[in-house]
Amino acid sequence: MAHLVFENVSVRYPIYNARAQSLRHQFMRIATGGKIAAEAGQTVAVTALDDVSFELKSGDAIGLVGHNGAGKSTLLRTMAGIYTQDSGRILREGRIATVLEIGSGMDPELSGYENILRMGMLMGMSLKEARSKIPEIEEFTELGDFLSLPVRTYSSGMSMRLMFAVGTSFQPEILLVDEMFGTGDAGFQEKAKARMHDLIANAEIFVFASHDHVMLGSLCSRVYELKHGKMNHLPDFHVKTLEQPES
Amino acid sequence: MSSRWQQTRSDIFEALGRLPAALFLSWSDTKARYKRSMLGPFWLTLGTAIGVGGLGFVWSTLFKMDKATFIPLLTVGLILWGFIAGIVTESSQLFIQNAQLIRNLRIPLFFYPIKLVLRHLINLAHNAIVIVIVFLIYPPDWHWGAWLVIPGFILVVLNLSWMSLFIGMFAARYRDTETAITNFMPLLFFMSPVLFKAEQLGVGSWIVWLNPFSYFISIVRDPLLGHSSPEFVWPVAIGMVLVGWALTLWMFNSRRTRIPYWI
Numbered sequence: 169m170a171h172l173v174f175e176n177v178s179v180r181y182p183i184y185n186a187r188a189q190s191l192r193h194q195f196m197r198i199a200t201g202g203k204i205a206a207e208a209g210q211t212v213a214v215t216a217l218d219d220v221s222f223e224l225k226s227g228d229a230i231g232l233v234g235h236n237g238a239g240k241s242t243l244l245r246t247m248a249g250i251y252t253q254d255s256g257r258i259l260r261e262g263r264i265a266t267v268l269e270i271g272s273g274m275d276p277e278l279s280g281y282e283n284i285l286r287m288g289m290l291m292g293m294s295l296k297e298a299r300s301k302i303p304e305i306e307e308f309t310e311l312g313d314f315l316s317l318p319v320r321t322y323s324s325g326m327s328m329r330l331m332f333a334v335g336t337s338f339q340p341e342i343l344l345v346d347e348m349f350g351t352g353d354a355g356f357q358e359k360a361k362a363r364m365h366d367l368i369a370n371a372e373i374f375v376f377a378s379h380d381h382v383m384l385g386s387l388c389s390r391v392y393e394l395k396h397g398k399m400n401h402l403p404d405f406h407v408k409t410l411e412q413p414e415s
Numbered sequence: 416m417s418s419r420w421q422q423t424r425s426d427i428f429e430a431l432g433r434l435p436a437a438l439f440l441s442w443s444d445t446k447a448r449y450k451r452s453m454l455g456p457f458w459l460t461l462g463t464a465i466g467v468g469g470l471g472f473v474w475s476t477l478f479k480m481d482k483a484t485f486i487p488l489l490t491v492g493l494i495l496w497g498f499i500a501g502i503v504t505e506s507s508q509l510f511i512q513n514a515q516l517i518r519n520l521r522i523p524l525f526f527y528p529i530k531l532v533l534r535h536l537i538n539l540a541h542n543a544i545v546i547v548i549v550f551l552i553y554p555p556d557w558h559w560g561a562w563l564v565i566p567g568f569i570l571v572v573l574n575l576s577w578m579s580l581f582i583g584m585f586a587a588r589y590r591d592t593e594t595a596i597t598n599f600m601p602l603l604f605f606m607s608p609v610l611f612k613a614e615q616l617g618v619g620s621w622i623v624w625l626n627p628f629s630y631f632i633s634i635v636r637d638p639l640l641g642h643s644s645p646e647f648v649w650p651v652a653i654g655m656v657l658v659g660w661a662l663t664l665w666m667f668n669s670r671r672t673r674i675p676y677w678i
Contacts, residue, residue, distance in 0.1 A: 182676050189677075191589035245675075249521045252672035264521065272519040277447040286443055289436040290520055318450070 170262030170341035170373045172224040172247060177256035178397075179217040179246055216242040218397030219256070224375070226341075229368045231388030232377040233402070238394040240377035244268060244344045247375060262341030262373065265291070267332055269346070280315035280322075280330060287334045301337045308333045308359065329356055336363060342373045347380070361387065423668040430525035437526060441534035459541040467493055467545060474610070483553045490549045491636045492609035494542045499628050500600055501535050502575045507593035509583025514678040524674055525667075528579040532572065546639075556641045567634035567644075570652045574631065577659040584666060587677040607632055613645070627655065 216239040224230065232240045245251045246258070248266045273290050274283045284305055288298025306315060309329040319327060336343065343364070364387055368374050378384050384391055384405075391405040430437075449455045470493070471486040478485070509527050510517065517524070586592035606626040613623045613633070623629045630652050637644040 182673075184677065189588070189590045191591045191595070194589065245518065250518060251675055266519060266521070268519045269515060272515040275443070275447050277450045278443065282443060286440060289433075289439055290516065290522060292433070292436075295435065295439060 170224075170226045171259060172261070172342060172373055173257075173259040174220050174222050174247075175257040175259075177217055177220045177246065177253045177258060178215065179242060179251060180254050181214045181216045181242060181251075183212045183214060185212075215397045217246065217253075220397070220399050221256075222399065224373045226372055227368075228390070229374040229388045230376070231384040231391035231405075232375065232394060233379070233381075233384065233391060233405075234377075234394035239397060240394055241268065241346055243394065243399075244346055244375060244377055247342075248344055260342070263338070264342045264344065265335050265338070265340030267335040267343070267345045272331075274319050274327065274331070276320035277318055279318055280311060283319050283330065284315075284334055287331075288337070291334075291338070293338065297338075301334070305330075305333045305337055308363070325353060325356070332360055332363075336367065339370070340367070340372070343367055343375070345374075345376045347378045420668055423664075423671055426523040426671065427525045430523040430529055433523070433526055434529065437530045437533055441530050441537055444530075444534055445537050456537075456541055459538055460544050463494060463497070463542045464545045464548070467549070487549050487553050487555060487640055488612065488636070489610065490546055491639055492632055494539070494546060495632050495635055496604060496607065496609050496628075497542065498535055498539045499571075499575065499631055500604070501538065502532060502579055503582065504596060504600060505531060505535075506579040506582040507586035507596050509579060510587040510674055510678050517675055517678060524671060525580070528576060528583060531579055532576050536572070555639070558641055560643050561638050561641060563638040563644075564635055567638060567652075570656060571631045571635055573656045574627075574652065574659060577656070577663040580667060581659070581663045584670060584674065587674055588670075603628055630655070 220243075232243065234240050242251060244266070245268070246253060247260075248264050249258075249260065250266075273287045275286065278286070281302065284302055285295065285298045288301060289295065293301075306312075309315070309326075311326060311329065314322065314326065319330070322330070345364075361383075364374065364376075368387070374387070376384065376387060391402045392399045393402050394400075445456050449458055452458055454461060467486070467490045471482070471489050474480070474489065475482045475485040506528070509531060510524070513527055516522065582592065582596070586596075603626050606623060607629045608623055609632065613620045613629065616623060624647075630648050633644045633648050634652050
């Protein structure tokens with residue numbers, strides 16, 4: 169049973185400007201009593217999540233919408249445990265997989281096969297486990313002989329196939345996916361959708377941030393909007409999508 | 416026991432549990448670097464051999480020194496310096512370079528310094544071949560104290576490990592750290608007994624012992640060449656391990672969760 173609970177979670181995100189990241193300016197600030205280089209210490213804190221509470225159980229497929237910078241990625245990273253909350257409690261039960269940015273963890277000089285092993289091990293698999301996933305990944309990505317070539321020769325669509333295949337290869341119980349289907353061709357999008365339907369059908373938790381309303385409508389049972397650090401349920405999301413299909 | 420410290424502890428233990436993965440990845444990093452070359456990682460060995468051979472002959476002639484004492488001294492010194500300077504310099508990129516990984520996968524942060532130190536140990540193992548060759552040509556005059564090279568080397572690795580994490584965190588927060596380090600390393604090179612022995616400086620030798628890296632070179636090289644280190648080298652190296660780790664763990668504990676925001 170997978171479980172993901174947020175209780176009054178707030179995340180504040182410090183933004184450091186060039187001056188705040190300069191050691192010289194920090195020394196100046198101390199030496200001058202903070203009068204001359206007053207700007208140096210200023211870091212702007214953005215409240216990305218403000219007192220958010222929710223409970224996700226097995227079988228939940230959640231969509232996240234919101235403007236650029238509304239905090240969708242921050243929320244996904246907080247769910248994954250990459251960012252730590254400033255206040256509130258988070259309970260995670262289940263193996264988490266993240267498919268957030270294309271290309272993370274891949275070494276462009278190494279072949280597709282070597283990168284499968286690398287990424288598998290970065291995700292916490294043993295070498296043996298990672299090796300055992302290769303046939304399935306070969307089949308799913310349909311990359312064929314390209315898997316023996318260095319990843320730098322891949323198109324962005326191809327590296328995305330590889331990323332997605334590895335990211336979802338170990339049957340995660342909680343799958344967190346950020347907008348990343350822009351680059352796949354139609355055939356792959358269908359396959360990815362089918363695999364996500366499988367994962368959802370296996371009664372696990374799925375959270376998907378996207379601007380693609382059609383995709384959200386077909387994969388997610390509930391959709392939330394993130395705005396000013398708050399999460400609002402959009403009960404009539406599916407109705408609206410049917411009325412005016414957006415791209 | 417606060418929950419913060421418990422989380423820090425589980426970060427460290429989880430990272431130590433991933434030691435096989437760190438080893439595999441650092442080996443695959445090493446391979447990737449020399450992917451499109453014929454000799455592969457043995458370029459490291461060859462490069463070191465050329466450097467040591469050239470410098471050894473030029474300098475021993477220039478300084479009118481006995482080749483049989485100078486060349487082993489220089490070889491071990493240069494290779495150790497390469498190991499130390501490699502870890503210290505690259506640590507300023509420790510978290511910055513892995514930013515994409517840190518922001519996208521949940522990997523214990525303690526994993527990164529482990530991986531960096533392992534990769535440099537792999538490099539050092541390749542370079543050690545040159546030491547073996549030099550020792551075959553100029554056999555050192557070993558006595559019972561030579562075994563001290565093992566605890567000495569362990570102390571050096573323990574020291575460089577906390578330095579890596581410390582510098583990595585500091586450089587992620589303050590970006591000019593990297594420039595500062597690259598500018599200070601040449602100075603520290605001339606302050607360390609790579610090209611000479613500290614005793615040769617006579618009264619001025621105290622200046623060498625201001626440099627922490629001098630202890631690392633002395634504690635490994637002296638037993639390896641059949642000398643004994645000055646007796647104060649051991650307590651200083653052990654003290655550095657204790658104080659350094661205490662300071663680094665305190666900083667890691669209080670600032671660990673900030674690292675993903677800094678990078």
